[in-house]
Amino acid sequence: MSTPQTYGTDHKWALYDVSSFMTLQSDDISQSDVIVAEVMNEQGQVITVRLDDQRDEITLTGILKPSGTVPTPAQLIPYSGINYIIMNVDNAGVNNTFRKVSIKARKYQYITTA
Amino acid sequence: MDAYGSGQTEQRNQAIFMSTLPIRSIVEESLGSWFNQNITILNNATVSLGLSGQARTLPAVIIHCESSNSPADLGAMPLGNFELTIKIYVYSSADDDPSWEVARDKHRLRCVAVEALMADVASIKSNWVQGTLYNVWKVSDDESLDGRRYGNLMSYTAFAVYDEGVQPFSFGN
Numbered sequence: 001m002s003t004p005q006t007y008g009t010d011h012k013w014a015l016y017d018v019s020s021f022m023t024l025q026s027d028d029i030s031q032s033d034v035i036v037a038e039v040m041n042e043q044g045q046v047i048t049v050r051l052d053d054q055r056d057e058i059t060l061t062g063i064l065k066p067s068g069t070v071p072t073p074a075q076l077i078p079y080s081g082i083n084y085i086i087m088n089v090d091n092a093g094v095n096n097t098f099r100k101v102s103i104k105a106r107k108y109q110y111i112t113t114a
Numbered sequence: 115m116d117a118y119g120s121g122q123t124e125q126r127n128q129a130i131f132m133s134t135l136p137i138r139s140i141v142e143e144s145l146g147s148w149f150n151q152n153i154t155i156l157n158n159a160t161v162s163l164g165l166s167g168q169a170r171t172l173p174a175v176i177i178h179c180e181s182s183n184s185p186a187d188l189g190a191m192p193l194g195n196f197e198l199t200i201k202i203y204v205y206s207s208a209d210d211d212p213s214w215e216v217a218r219d220k221h222r223l224r225c226v227a228v229e230a231l232m233a234d235v236a237s238i239k240s241n242w243v244q245g246t247l248y249n250v251w252k253v254s255d256d257e258s259l260d261g262r263r264y265g266n267l268m269s270y271t272a273f274a275v276y277d278e279g280v281q282p283f284s285f286g287n
Binding site (some may be wrong): 006015 | 189193194195246248273275276277278279281
């Protein structure tokens with residue numbers, strides 16, 4: 001006999017953090033290592049891999065607040081406990097909706113940005 | 115003969131009782147509790163829940179969880195998560211006050227009060243009777259006049275999940 005479902009699995013909802021100059025709409029976080037050193041055996045099969053020099057990259061989008069100052073490249077932007085270096089800023093508006101800002105930023109593993 | 119034995123079909127169809135609440139009842143009872151705690155700002159309105167047999171007198175606020183869908187992000191495995199459409203009806207009579215203008219203004223203040231109660235997501239979460247409310251937000255607010263009755267239909271979207279733990283249930287009469 002089928003039984004009613006009486007329990008659920010909770011999931012992480014929405015964003016990790018907020019922004020001071022815009023009402024945050026989305027975040028997109030990616031991590032990768034720039035150094036990928038592979039060691040092959042006599043058959044050319046990879047038997048060892050060394051990953052290092054991690055990049056944390058983030059894209060934040062939001063609606064600009066009236067008093068918000070849009071940051072510029074090379075400034076730091078904090079998000080969810082990490083200070084990222086801003087690499088790119090998009091600031092777009094049209095005449096019938098809110099002004100949207102998109103920030104692309106990066107954290108280098110061996111550069112201290114505290 | 116069905117799984118309940120001969121002659122039990124009608125009894126089975128009367129009700130399926132679960133110790134836990136269905137998601138619609140969770141929504142309506144949670145919001146009903148929160149609204150009733152703040153009944154003074156609704157200015158004498160009676161709060162009732164969607165599919166209620168309760169007699170309704172004006173002014174009235176009716177909370178109804180109209181639809182319960184699986185969140186698109188979870189595809190074929192909703193896992194007890196729900197995307198919900200909540201309709202809140204606010205009705206007032208133009209004859210309850212010395213003038214229709216006063217009645218209209220009081221009606222609109224009731225609507226503003228409903229909006230304020232629904233915007234306090236932290237308090238709604240703390241009044242959630244079972245499981246977890248992820249978030250709730252306003253979608254629309256439409257006003258109309260029917261005879262000498264003012265009515266607003268306020269629509270909200272909510273996302274919620276049942277309790278993590280398995281709840282006991284039973285089939286009753």
